[in-house]
Amino acid sequence: MRKTKAERQRLLKETIEYTPFITDEELAKIFEVSIQTIRLDRMELKIPELRERIKSVAKLQWNEQVRALAVEDIVGEVVDLELDKKAISIMDIGREHVFTKKNIARGHHIFAQANSLAVAVLNDELALTAKSNIRFIRQVKQGERVVAKAVVKKQTDKGLTIVQVDSFVNNEQVFTGEFHMYRSRDSID
Amino acid sequence: MRKTKAERQRLLKETIEYTPFITDEELAKIFEVSIQTIRLDRMELKIPELRERIKSVAKLQWNEQVRALAVEDIVGEVVDLELDKKAISIMDIGREHVFTKKNIARGHHIFAQANSLAVAVLNDELALTAKSNIRFIRQVKQGERVVAKAVVKKQTDKGLTIVQVDSFVNNEQVFTGEFHMYRSRDSID
DNA sequence: ATTACTTTTAGTACCAAGTCATAAATGATG
DNA sequence: CATCATTTATGACTTGGTACTAAAAGTAAT
Structure with a gap:
């Protein structure tokens, strides 16, 4: 019918x-x-x-x-930004971020968000990551929202700027990283 | 005319x-x-x-x-693999990997290749990165081919496996990283 | 069942951006 | 000037539509 x-x-x-x-x-x-x-x-x-x-x-x-x-330049969405001081970005973990078998986010996505934010927070045309110490504190699952907080710290002796990034899911820390950044005025090229 | x-x-x-x-x-x-x-x-x-x-x-x-x-699951192409021993992957840097302004590869892509390889080299259904120390030694430009080499090292006291990854462009080192990996049998979940 | 209203179908003219084929005009060259 | 390549013109046909008008069919209410 x-x-x-x-x-x-x-x-x-x-x-x-x-x-x-x-x-x-x-x-x-x-x-x-x-x-x-x-x-x-x-x-x-x-x-x-x-x-x-x-x-x-x-x-x-x-x-x-x-x-x-x-x-691609910015991973996650920047929701707060004070240049050269601090910044916050959020990223919702979707299918494209997780291992196909389990639904756990791949580390490099968490890293990408943090790294992007470290770049974005610096008031420079182009900042590059020179070195970083990072730690994945707990797994992040599909559907969770990761909030990354970046804080600009001191300059190092070598003129690098240190940016501390900590990422959270519901106030529970999932990632921490210290990024040593080159800034465009002291390009290594 | x-x-x-x-x-x-x-x-x-x-x-x-x-x-x-x-x-x-x-x-x-x-x-x-x-x-x-x-x-x-x-x-x-x-x-x-x-x-x-x-x-x-x-x-x-x-x-x-x-x-x-x-x-998305595999970043770069694995060309050699001895499980739990070593692995090599190559990645050609294209437009999608570089900053739009300059043609320098974004750090997280280099990281993603290395991190993926660290996961792939371990003979486990699912290995996760717990911690890592990395260093970007020099910039990588669009068109360059990055060869990442992973070597599995000792277990740590906490049961983590350490994987050392070094990346090169024409035998010139561009990246180095030490990845501390959880393995599926000692899942933290 | 008749009226009123909604829904569906039909038909025509027209459009954009083409294809295909044929023919004529234009240009360059030995 | 003849000849060949190149360009332009013209007309018939195609797809997948729009816009509009009109008629037919279905449904509901009095």
């Missing part, structure tokens, strides 16, 4: 979201209605036509490529 | 690669030739029409999403 209008529209929306590369004609066959009905549905649901859908997916991809380079 | 055919086709190819969302009409205006000429050019160069180009970019995006989750 053919479904009701509301039900059909619900499924239509899902179907298009799941497989955006589908024509009205194919949809009409699937739902056993005329092309016109599909088009009426799309209008009511404000779903754009095939070509526009494809285009928007493609544009997204185009932006991703640009964005991947930009966003 | 209008360019020669060969020159125009060379530029056309470039242009389309760079901005695939461009119509023949727009191209015709840019190169000051008729639409038909552009179409002849596309045929000779085997460049598909706008809609096909958009579609292929969109499909690429669709695959990327799946891929991103799988590849």
